[in-house]
Amino acid sequence: MVQGVxxxxxxxxxxxxxxxxxxxxxxxxxxxxxxxxxxxxxRDFDLTVIEEKRDSAYARILHHKGLMMxxxxxxxxxxxxxxxxxxxKKVEVSKHxxxxxxxxxxxxxxxxxxxxxxxxxxxxxxxxxxxxxxIHNLKKILCMSKSKTYLG
Numbered sequence: 001m002v003q004g005v006x007x008x009x010x011x012x013x014x015x016x017x018x019x020x021x022x023x024x025x026x027x028x029x030x031x032x033x034x035x036x037x038x039x040x041x042x043r044d045f046d047l048t049v050i051e052e053k054r055d056s057a058y059a060r061i062l063h064h065k066g067l068m069m070x071x072x073x074x075x076x077x078x079x080x081x082x083x084x085x086x087x088x089k090k091v092e093v094s095k096h097x098x099x100x101x102x103x104x105x106x107x108x109x110x111x112x113x114x115x116x117x118x119x120x121x122x123x124x125x126x127x128x129x130x131x132x133x134x135i136h137n138l139k140k141i142l143c144m145s146k147s148k149t150y151l152g
Contacts, residue, residue: 081110081138087108087110089108106141107124108129
């Protein structure tokens with residue numbers, strides 16, 4: 001700092017000038033031109049526009065969901081088993097020990113259809129399983145030979 005010259009930067013900043021004007025009671029140009037009702041109307045308009053954009057985006061999302069659902073439903077084949085079909089069932093979590101264990105066990109024979117997607121099974125020794133099984137836990141066996149099993 002040069003000797004004899006005071007630091008005047010604090011007096012020339014806009015915030016300090018506005019603060020000084022408020023202290024002596026003068027209105028600044030910003031305060032004089034401020035119109036609260038006009039700002040509120042502009043804000044309400046902006047909120048309305050934002051809400052309309054949000055609604056139109058939501059409508060587009062619903063439209064695309066409908067298109068995807070229709071496309072999926074055209075390609076999906078409903079699975080169902082008949083009495084006498086051979087199936088594999090998923091290994092229960094309590095029996096599953098490690099990652100190298102098989103995920104499916106069987107074959108089992110469908111002996112009864114309880115509900116549209118619930119089946120009673122029996123193993124190849126004709127011993128009935130204690131509870132019914134949902135179709136999500138079953139896979140159909142198309143062909144079974146001694147060397148390979150083909151799944152459906």
